[in-house]
Amino acid sequence: MSGIAIEIFQDKHVFFGLADEQLKKIAEVAEQRIYSESELICREGEKGDAMFIIETGSVDVLKGDGNGEELLLATLPHGSVFGEMSLVNVEPRSATVRAKETTVAIIVENNALAEIFNDDRELLIILLLNITRILSKRLRLTNDRLLSINS
Template identity: 40%
Template sequence: MDASILQKVALFEGLTQSQLLRVAAIARPRGYEAGACLFREGEAGRDMFIILEGKVRISQQVPGMGEEALAILEKGQYFGEMSVIEDIPRSADAYAHTSCTLWVIEREQLDHLMFTDKDLAYVLLWSFVRTLSVRLRETNEKMKTFLALSRF
């Protein structure tokens, strides 16, 4: 895999060229047609994804309302990283919003890589923390808006 792509992914900022090459070596390309389901909420997860081409929709099913899109992700963004941090079910659905090509990184391979390269693990874990912090802030803002609108 071409490690230069990873340089443009926020999760991997701070990694050396050698570390980027090691991450690229465990990534596997996978293509999806528009509308394909990548995973569903509640499923066991063991992979994270990086978007090389196309768009991916992250959503949840809202009872009585149907699908609620949470985000449309584009080239260079990543998702599913919670599954490589913790062994918990997926928290949302992911669909190919357009036909897309993704890099898939399996938890076991990333675990092994982080175990053998502590400097890489340090950078990645802090990146994960920042990502989760940003997403928590965004969720809090959405909740504030929802609560404000529900009072009317």
């Protein structure tokens, strides 16, 4: 067992509706990693193979501008989840994520989740529904931003 408590997962939208036993399965395959300030967590264009939960610290989400510079898209605080779209999207990562400060992250690799999904289809369905809801919300927010820019 990894020693990661299920509480880290309980209030995250991507895990809503999962029973404690299902969260325990995820906690058992999760790993904790410490990133130093400015350390690269994942790079734009790389294959997405895991999701991350920021336990402590914060990260910057950066997007290449095509001229060798990176633009800051967002700063995610502790408690945030990123990389969850790699569970449903085989496309390369759309942004670079770098630790803004010393950051502790919980990492759940897609391969480990796939093993769980083989034994627990309900867990797979709940996660996919939650990711669909997250995507829908993000799309609505993007549409609203575009409307406000064009108004």
